[in-house]
Amino acid sequence: MARTFYVPRFRLVLFCIGTAGTLTAFYPDKLSFQKAFTRINKEVSEHSRAYETLANASQKVGHRLTGSPNGTRAEDYAFDLLSSYGFKEIRYEPFEVEAWMRDTVTLSVVPNKSDNYRDVPVVSLAHSPIEAHVQGEIVDVGNGLEGDFAAFKEKLKGKVALVNIGLAAPTKGARNLHRSEKTALAIQYGASGVIMVNLVPGNVLLTGTASVTGKLISIPSVCISLESGEALRSWMQEEHSPLHAQINMTNTSRKIRARNVVATLKGSKYPEEKIIVGGHLDSWDLATGAIDNGIGSFAVMDIARTFKALKLKPKRTIEFVLFMGEEQGLLGSKAMVEKLKKSGQLDKVRYMMNLDMTNDPTGLNAFGRTDMLPFLNTVGETMKQVEPVFANQMQNQAGLHSDHQPFMLEGVPVVGMNGHLAREVLDCYHANCDRINLVNVDQLKNTVRYSTMLLYALADADAIPTRRQTDTQTRDYLVTQGLRTPLQIANEWRWKE
Known part of the structure; x- marks a missing residue:
């Protein structure tokens, strides 16, 4: 909550020998x-x-x-x-940027030792690798906050982390992390890939960067819809063996020059x-x-x-x-x-x-x-x-x-x-x-x-x-x-x- 200050409606002036100043110089x-x-x-x-x-x-x-x-x-x-x-x-201020653009991506989910594959609609998150072919057991990390990742620190290496982009049933005082920060934590704990679940109903696929630096990340990070996430989690509870994800993607990344536009008054x-x-x-x-x-x-x-x-x-x-x-x-x-x-x-x-x-x-x-x-x-x-x-x-x-x-x-x-x-x-x-x-x-x-x-x-x-x-x-x-x-x-x- 913002603190409020009383702002006087008059101007108080201090007079010194040869000098006049105001206590309210900072009041507009x-x-x-x-x-x-x-x-x-x-x-x-x-x-x-x-x-x-x-x-x-x-x-x-x-x-x-x-x-x-x-x-x-x-x-x-x-x-x-x-x-x-x-x-x-008016001027252009050019700068060099690594321009990332999506190409193809697929996500398939299958129970362990099964050929019952299910394809899941998916979109790549920016700065995922140029090419990635990842297969690994899915580990549900929930909201993907620091404590959530820490709780699975012994189980994430080589696995695919499933995390919410937002906070589902948020804990009081909990502050959400950006999708790039959640991806950074997944990388830190050794995950081989990240599946982000959008929490917006209506089969909405969300994009955005998964990189905290604006550079390519080392593992693929993708987004699925709320409905796909709910179905995936229900399937995980029904199965007696772990579910595995297969992520295949290609993207392009090249250095180009972009320009800020600046007008001066x-x-x-x-x-x-x-x-x-x-x-x-x-x-x-x-x-x-x-x-x-x-x-x-x-x-x-x-x-x-x-x-x-x-x-x-x-x-x-x-x-x-x-x-x-x-x-x-x-x-x-x-x-x-x-x-x-x-x-x-x-x-x-x-x-x-x-x-x-x-x-x-x-x-x-x-x-x-x-x-x-x-x-x-x-x-x-x-x-x-x-x-x-x-x-x-x-x-x-x-x-x-x-x-x-x-x-x-x-x-x-x-x-x-x-x-x-x-x-x-x-x-x-x-x-x-x-x-x-x-x-x-x-x-x-x-x-x-x-x-x-x-x-x-x-x-x-x-x-x-x-x-x-x-x-x-x-x-x-x-x-x-x-x-x-x-x-x-x-x-x-x-x-x-």
């Missing part, structure tokens, strides 16, 4: 923001093009898989769209300071990725349009970034952070704001930075005054597995929007039903107008309370946020004991 100018927020609210409500352009791209481009011809078309579409909004400073007073707002443009190839992450990336571009349409000139520079390669391991954002580090520019990034499947925001998320709560509370209050339907529900919890992560691991402050999606929409995550019909026009418009208000506040404030953390501060922050264990599993914990 509510009146100034209210005027800007009112203009933003009107502009987006009446002229937003987020849904229109997303629908158009879904038809003209299709899926946006990094490394594919569609991915290249998506990059060009974003560049041209930002140009049409009046941006002159120069700051009027502190042009050397940057606020980065981004969303990943890429998607998986089973559908058009309208929700993941069309609603985020096309919201970013409509936020950029709004700044240009209103001729807003905030004090700090804003970079609007469309990341590629997020689905294959945060590759575009990692490349950007590495470039900023090498050029000595990372300290100039004052804040990173990420929109990934963000929809119909109800509040702001300070991402565990308590020093920002007074500032963000004031911004949220002002947003609610301008648009009373905004719930202004503050959160203060950090998370992983999107393009904010490389920035956060380097101590850059991160902020987010608390949104929500209907259950039937979430059920199509990374699946072949993630299409434009899932997108709610008004909710997408809300994402644009509320995110634009927050972005303007960060970019135009006289002062921002927080700065980039030191390495030690970053470590302590990640521990406090409960992120040490998943980062260790992912081999991204760089601090020694």
